[in-house]
Amino acid sequence: MSRAVASVALVDRVQAGEPAAIARLISRAESGAAEVHEALARIYKLAGAAHVIGLTGVPGSGKSTLVGKLTEKLRAKGAKVGIVAIDPSSPYSGGAILGDRIRMSDMANDPGVYIRSMATRGATGGMARAALDAVDILDVAGFDTVILETVGVGQDEVEIVRASHTTIVVSAPGLGDEIQAIKAGILEIADIHVVSKCDRSDANRTLIDLKQMLTLGLRAAAKSAWQLPVVGTSTVSGQGIDELIVAIEQHRRFGLESEAGQQRRLAIAQFRLRKTADNLLLDRFGAAIARASAPLAAKLMRREADPYSLANELLNSSLLREPDHEQDPRSKIA
Numbered sequence: 001m002s003r004a005v006a007s008v009a010l011v012d013r014v015q016a017g018e019p020a021a022i023a024r025l026i027s028r029a030e031s032g033a034a035e036v037h038e039a040l041a042r043i044y045k046l047a048g049a050a051h052v053i054g055l056t057g058v059p060g061s062g063k064s065t066l067v068g069k070l071t072e073k074l075r076a077k078g079a080k081v082g083i084v085a086i087d088p089s090s091p092y093s094g095g096a097i098l099g100d101r102i103r104m105s106d107m108a109n110d111p112g113v114y115i116r117s118m119a120t121r122g123a124t125g126g127m128a129r130a131a132l133d134a135v136d137i138l139d140v141a142g143f144d145t146v147i148l149e150t151v152g153v154g155q156d157e158v159e160i161v162r163a164s165h166t167t168i169v170v171s172a173p174g175l176g177d178e179i180q181a182i183k184a185g186i187l188e189i190a191d192i193h194v195v196s197k198c199d200r201s202d203a204n205r206t207l208i209d210l211k212q213m214l215t216l217g218l219r220a221a222a223k224s225a226w227q228l229p230v231v232g233t234s235t236v237s238g239q240g241i242d243e244l245i246v247a248i249e250q251h252r253r254f255g256l257e258s259e260a261g262q263q264r265r266l267a268i269a270q271f272r273l274r275k276t277a278d279n280l281l282l283d284r285f286g287a288a289i290a291r292a293s294a295p296l297a298a299k300l301m302r303r304e305a306d307p308y309s310l311a312n313e314l315l316n317s318s319l320l321r322e323p324d325h326e327q328d329p330r331s332k333i334a
Contacts, residue, residue, distance in 0.1 A: 005024075010028075011025075014043070014140055029133035050135070053146070053168065054167045055149045055160075062172055069233075071147070079112075079145050081145050081146075082146040082147070085115065086151045118131055132275065160189070162268060162271035165265075166248055169189065171193065173197060192248065193214075196233050198232040198233055229247045292314055
């Protein structure tokens, strides 16, 4: 496939499930180039059939191994599974470290599984900038379930709950705290809690403590028809994996049939709109800096002005004035 192929020309090939077209369109989405926007707009309108599972947790909790076991079970049921694995960025190339893809290498030859590693590249929230576009592309390519696995999260890295239909938070015993999710500030975002590595002797304590904390009211705000399950799993023995699959299927039905599920989908749309606007604004800001910062920086270096007044000048003269050539023609379409 020639590099001269327009992104919009890849959409039909993505619909046909062509791996090369999927890979190329995701790469173009990651680049953030304006040329891909029309293709992504078409992809978004075609998407919406897949169930998006967000899976997060602290580093070392066994997220990638659990994703592998989940994928095996879903494939056994006949589902096609797409995996978007967010890896930390390499300090040298800026690309993904590819740890997740290495751990899932045994599934690489399965045509019903597509694995894409993406680098955070400085993005906050635990997700890469183009992760949501990648999810849509896999959705359109015919993958019934798309698993979005984030980089290990901290207190401010909880965007996954606003990007997935079902959010799984993974904890594990022996990582320094009895309840790692509390330390990370992510206990309350889960639709399903998983305690991994339950073949360990200290796992039962983590399960008990987690259930007690939930009973004490940390989840009081979400006291709805959905009862938050806590599932103990072991990827060594296979314990709890079937129970987790059942919980995921129950939550999917809950999301499709309940008012709370509709509100969740609206919140996802609001997040997507805000995130896209943020990205476009950042792009425009970067272009403004490239055009106008050099003379202002020279003035700042000579201390002819202060950084605050010069920054305001940069914003007023460049950022807030959208160049005509950047006008998106699709904004005129009803």
